Each structure stands twice: as structure tokens, then as C-alpha cells.
Amino acid sequence: xxxxxxxxxxxxxxxxxxxxxxxxxxxxLLLAFRWKRKLSSGQREISPDWSIPTIDAQAQGSSxxxxxxxxxxxxxxxxxxFLIVALHALFWSAVGLAFALLTVHLARIPWxxxxxxxxxxxxxxxxxxxxLPLTSPLRSGDTLLVVPLLEGMPLRLTGVILSLxxxxxxxxxxxxxxxxxxxxxxxxxxxxxxxxxLPSSLTQMILLCHRYLFVFQQEAARMQRAMRVRGFVPGTxxxxxxxxxxxxxxxxxxxxxxxxxxxxxxxxxxxxxxxxATSRExxxxxxxxxxxxxxxxxxxxxxxxxxxxxxxx
Amino acid sequence: MHIADGVLxxxxxxxxxxxxxTGVGYSLRRLDSADLPKIAVVTSSFxxxxxxxxxxxxxxxxxxxxGIVGAxxxxxxxxxxxxxxxxxxxxxxxxxxxALGANSLMMGVPALLAGFVFQxxxxxxxxxxxxxxxxVSGGGVLLAGLLLATLLATAGEDFWGVAKLALAAHVxxxxxxxxxxxxxxxxxxxxxxxxxxxRSFSGVGKKR
Numbered sequence: 001x002x003x004x005x006x007x008x009x010x011x012x013x014x015x016x017x018x019x020x021x022x023x024x025x026x027x028x029l030l031l032a033f034r035w036k037r038k039l040s041s042g043q044r045e046i047s048p049d050w051s052i053p054t055i056d057a058q059a060q061g062s063s064x065x066x067x068x069x070x071x072x073x074x075x076x077x078x079x080x081x082f083l084i085v086a087l088h089a090l091f092w093s094a095v096g097l098a099f100a101l102l103t104v105h106l107a108r109i110p111w112x113x114x115x116x117x118x119x120x121x122x123x124x125x126x127x128x129x130x131x132l133p134l135t136s137p138l139r140s141g142d143t144l145l146v147v148p149l150l151e152g153m154p155l156r157l158t159g160v161i162l163s164l165x166x167x168x169x170x171x172x173x174x175x176x177x178x179x180x181x182x183x184x185x186x187x188x189x190x191x192x193x194x195x196x197x198l199p200s201s202l203t204q205m206i207l208l209c210h211r212y213l214f215v216f217q218q219e220a221a222r223m224q225r226a227m228r229v230r231g232f233v234p235g236t237x238x239x240x241x242x243x244x245x246x247x248x249x250x251x252x253x254x255x256x257x258x259x260x261x262x263x264x265x266x267x268x269x270x271x272x273x274x275x276x277a278t279s280r281e282x283x284x285x286x287x288x289x290x291x292x293x294x295x296x297x298x299x300x301x302x303x304x305x306x307x308x309x310x311x312x313x
Numbered sequence: 314m315h316i317a318d319g320v321l322x323x324x325x326x327x328x329x330x331x332x333x334x335t336g337v338g339y340s341l342r343r344l345d346s347a348d349l350p351k352i353a354v355v356t357s358s359f360x361x362x363x364x365x366x367x368x369x370x371x372x373x374x375x376x377x378x379x380g381i382v383g384a385x386x387x388x389x390x391x392x393x394x395x396x397x398x399x400x401x402x403x404x405x406x407x408x409x410x411x412a413l414g415a416n417s418l419m420m421g422v423p424a425l426l427a428g429f430v431f432q433x434x435x436x437x438x439x440x441x442x443x444x445x446x447x448x449v450s451g452g453g454v455l456l457a458g459l460l461l462a463t464l465l466a467t468a469g470e471d472f473w474g475v476a477k478l479a480l481a482a483h484v485x486x487x488x489x490x491x492x493x494x495x496x497x498x499x500x501x502x503x504x505x506x507x508x509x510x511x512r513s514f515s516g517v518g519k520k521r
Contacts, residue, residue: 052364055403078410085411086323093319117406124317127475135474162471169319174406181403201341202396205353209396212357220361234368241367241489245496248362248376252385252497253505255358259351266350273346 005140008154016147019160023129026122026167033119052217053116055210056185058109065107065183069287070192076291077180081173083298090161092305093168099297100175107179117174125167132159186210188281195281204275212262216255223247314479315398315408315416316464325467330414333395336421340392352386356393360400367489374486379420380453380494383427384446385501385508390424391417415464423456435509442509443499450494451487458483 011019059066065073084096104114136159138144143157181189190203227247234240270276321329344352359382366373383390395417401407408416427449435445458480465476501508 053404081318081411082323082326085319085326120406121317121409123407124314124320127478128320131475131478132471136471137473159471166317166319170317170409173318173409173411177403177406177410199338199341201346201349202337205349205356205392206396206399208350208353209356209360210400212354213360213400216358216361217364220365224365236368236370238492241492242496244365244367245493246500248365248381248493249497249500249504251358251362252355252381253501253508255355256385256505256508259354262354263347263350271350 006138006142006144008144008146009157010146011148013148016149019145019155020147022164023133023160026118026129027126029115029119030122030126033116052213053113055181056189058113058182059185059188061108061183063106063108063183064290065103065179067286068183068290069281069283070184070188071195071281072192072283072287072291073183074180074189074192075196076294077176080294080298081176083295083302084169084172084176086302087169087305088165089305090165090168092301092308093165093172096172096301097168097175099301100172103179104175107183109178109182113182114175114178117177118171121170121174125163125170128163128166132156132163135159136162187275191281200274207275212255216251219254220251223250314461314482315401316412316419316461318409318411320409320472321412321415321464321468325464326411326415328414329412329416329418329464333391333414333417333421336391337395337417340389344389344392348389352389352393353396355386356396359393360397363397367493369485369489374489376490376493377420377454377457377486378450378490378494379424379457380427380431380446380450380490381497383424383429383453384431384449384498386424387428387432388425390428391421394421394424419457419460419464422460423453426456427453439499439502442502443495446498447491447495450498451491453494454483454487454490458487 084093087093087096104111133155134153136156138156139158144154145157145160146154184192187207190207194200194203224247227243232243234244341349359378362381363376363378366375379390379394382393386393395413398408398413398416398420402410402413430452431445431449434448435442461483462476462480465472465479498509
């Protein structure tokens with residue numbers, strides 16, 4: 001690798017601003033969400049309370065996706081997700097993101113939930129967006145981008161493109177999660193998984209675990225409240241770690257002791273190793289048509305990604 | 314930290330799924346069917362525990378818990394972790410759907426190892442149990458960090474910088490989780506030692 005083969009390209013201020021905006025959108029989204037959470041909680045929280053959102057709050061809506069039989073919907077959107085993840089070029093990943101936005105719009109889901117997903121996903125993407133442009137190794141033929149005012153930190157073009165591509169793909173699949181899982185009750189969704197071949201014992205475990213999440217979250221919140229009332233202020237010290245360790249131990253003991261009661265209650269309500277299925281889902285021609293359209297879009301993106309000559313990105 | 318969609322090469326994601334599916338299938342067949350609902354209920358408590366944030370200087374970290382899950386569930390740990398991560402992806406978008414297999418391996422393999430090692434080194438006294446708990450909790454996080462870095466490194470030379478940083482970010486979590494895990498195990502040893510017994514899960518359902 002000889003440094004002479006590396007080109008340096010100085011951006012105009014407006015180009016630089018656009019590039020930085022692209023790179024900084026996910027971190028800004030993340031910060032905005034943190035800030036909003038802090039405002040809505042009113043007071044300065046001693047420990048952040050992570051409430052668990054319900055996945056199927058929008059299950060009663062009506063849209064293309066609500067009427068789509070869960071098994072076919074999950075199957076085809078999973079295939080699409082994998083096709084999206086296999087993309088290489090930034091341009092086609094961005095096109096995929098546009099399709100995902102359209103999908104969420106068609107599913108008629110309030111934008112709050114997908115935005116929350118994007119903010120959560122940003123956590124890892126921020127790492128890529130901030131680190132990759134600075135650390136990806138220079139190869140011959142690479143271009144260094146010099147942004148005005150940041151002359152000391154030239155950005156690697158490969159790293160910039162790679163990190164933006166990853167962010168687009170991650171955002172696409174994150175957005176697809178909403179139409180995939182939020183447009184039917186969780187029980188129906190899981191039944192769809194069982195139809196696709198997942199063992200029904202596993203889908204039942206997921207359903208039960210989901211149910212008890214909320215129970216134990218209440219339990220943990222109550223314990224936290226009790227600790228706070230007794231003067232516990234978390235800090236970076238050993239006492240905090242010891243107290244938390246003991247509290248976790250208590251939470252686990254309560255959950256283990258609860259399992260027996262839960263299981264007996266299930267047995268007494270007629271549980272014989274399987275939850276009664278509500279009804280068999282019929283697969284109509286419309287379901288298969290939707291599946292065909294969505295998979296075709298995914299395949300088309302992948303084919304264009306591999307075959308169409310796009311200028312470097 | 315969980316891997317998002319679109320980071321890993323397709324072959325790595327698919328291999329992750331294949332390995333996780335094999336492990337989960339094996340657990341499902343080997344465990345008593347009466348245990349499965351109980352493992353599900355316990356899994357939700359691990360899920361909730363992993364949401365608790367501890368302050369660390371100006372920021373906060375949350376616990377990863379592979380060591381404790383392994384010590385308490387033994388061979389069922391991978392099953393529990395796969396379910397927990399699926400729900401985390403579903404509810405919070407922590408970890409991508411297509412990277413679920415790789416993420417389950419990243420947490421599940423340390424958990425299985427932690428369970429195995431814990432039973433070997435726990436000894437009989439409270440101190441030795443606490444030390445063993447601290448070792449497997451901290452070690453579990455370190456191993457998870459190493460696996461994360463390895464997985465990221467498979468995505469290409471461009472990711473090595475991020476991989477190193479991700480591994481470095483696991484070190485403080487390892488120290489914190491080692492302390493918390495040691496205390497949790499010491500607490501359990503005092504209050505309900507049968508939970509720590511080898512293959513403890515099948516023991517829980519039995520009438521005492």
C-alpha cells in the first residue's frame with residue numbers, strides 16, 4: 001500500500017454539512033428520545049425505569065398487513081429481511097429503507113413505535129457511524145474526505161459508505177418488525193411461527209415468558225421502590241453492587257418459587273402440554289399474492305444490487 | 314450489546330441460526346416437558362433483571378447475566394437466552410432479527426460454559442460459592458465480549474476498530490457484573506441453596 005494512491009477530496013461546506021447530518025442523524029435521534037423520556041418522567045429519575053412496551057397494541061387495526069395470515073406474513077417478511085441484509089450497495093439499501101417506510105405507512109401503525117425501534121437500534125449504529133469513518137483501514141485507491149472545520153480528522157470514504165449502508169439495512173429490518181409482528185395478537189403471530197415449523201413447545205414458552213415479563217417487571221419495580229424508601233441511592237460504589245446483587249437474588253427466588261404455582265394453575269385449567277389453538281388459519285390467494293409481491297421486491301433489490309453498475313456506492 | 318441487522322455477513326447470520334437451532338432443539342428434546350413452562354417463567358425474571366441499569370460514573374450500564382443464567386439453569390441456559398433475546402428484539406429492537414442466532418450464541422455459549430464451570434468450582438462454603446459466582450459472572454461477560462468481537466471481525470477488516478472498542482466496553486461491565494453476580498450467588502446460597510444445585514431446574518418442581 002503506497003500512500004500516493006490515496007486521493008484526498010475536500011468537500012465544500014454544504015457537502016460537508018450534508019455528510020455530517022447523515023452520519024449524525026441516528027445519534028441525534030437517540031439523544032432526542034433520551035431527552036423526551038427524561039422530560040416525560042417529570043423529575044430527575046434516580047434509576048431509569050425501563051417500561052416494557054406491548055407488542056400487539058395495534059393488532060386491532062385494519063390494513064393490508066392486518067388481514068395477512070400471520071404464517072405467510074412472517075415467512076415472507078423474514079425472507080425479505082434476509083434479502084435486505086444481504087445487500088452490499090448503499091444506494092440499494094437506501095431504496096430498501098424507502099420501501100420499509102412505505103410498508104409501515106401501509107400498515108397504519110402510529111409512527112411513535114417504529115421511531116422508538118429506530119432509537120433503540122441507533123445505539124449500536126452510532127458506534128459504527130462514529131468509529132468506522134475514522135478507523136477503517138486505508139487501501140490503495142481509497143479516498144479521504146476532508147470536511148471543512150474538521151481538517152484534522154479526514155474521513156475514510158469506504159468507512160463512511162459502509163457505516164451508512166449498515167445503518168440503512170438495520171433501520172429497514174427494524175421498520176419491517178412493526179408490520180411483521182405488531183399487526184396481529186402475539187398468540188396468533190406465534191401460532192404462525194408454529195405453522196412455519198417452529199416447535200409448538202417453544203412458541204408456548206415464548207408466549208408464557210412474554211406474559212410473565214410484565215408480572216416480574218411489576219415485582220422489580222416494587223422492590224426498587226421499597227429500596228428507595230429505605231434510603232438506597234445507586235452510585236458507583238460497592239454497596240450499590242452488593243445491594244443490587246441481593247435484590248436480583250430475591251427476584252430470582254421469587255420467580256423460581258412462582259413457577260410451581262404457575263404450573264399448577266395451568267394444570268388445573270386443563271393444560272395438557274399445549275394451549276388450545278383458537279382456530280386454524282386459512283391461507284387465501286390474497287395472502288400468497290402479498291407474499292409474492294414482497295419477496296419479488298426483495299429479490300429485485302438483491303439482483304439490482306449485484307448486477308446494476310452503481311458508481312462505487 | 315447486541316448485534317443489529319445488516320452488520321454480519323449473511324453466511325455468519327445463517328450459521329448462527331443453524332447452531333442456535335441445533336442447541337435449542339437439543340434442549341427441548343432433552344428437558345422434561347413439565348419443565349418448559351417453568352423455564353419460561355424464570356426466563357422472564359432474567360429478562361427483567363437485564364433491564365436494571367447501574368450507574369457507572371456519568372453513564373449507566375445494564376447487566377448481561379450470562380453467568381448467572383448458566384449457573385441457575387445449567388443445560389437449559391441456551392434455550393432461555395434464545396427466548397429472552399427474541400423477546401428483546403421483538404419488544405425493544407435490542408439486537409436485530411436476522412442476527413438473533415448469532416446473538417443467542419454470543420450469550421448462550423458463555424452461559425453454558427459458566428454453568429459447567431460453576432458446578433466444578435463452587436465448593437461448599439458461602440465464600441467459595443460467592444467467589445465462583447463472581448468468576449463465572451465476570452468470565453461470562455468477558456467471553457460474550459470476545460465472541461462479539463470475533464463476530465464483528467468476521468464482517469471484514471473495516472470492523473476491527475469497532476470490534477476492539479466493543480471488547481474494551483465489556484471490561485467495566487465484566488467488573489460490575491462479577492461483583493453483582495458474586496453477591497447474588499452468595500445471597501442464593503444463604504436463602505435457597507437448592508437453586509444452585511447441579512441441574513437445579515428439574516429439582517425445583519419437586520415437592521419438598
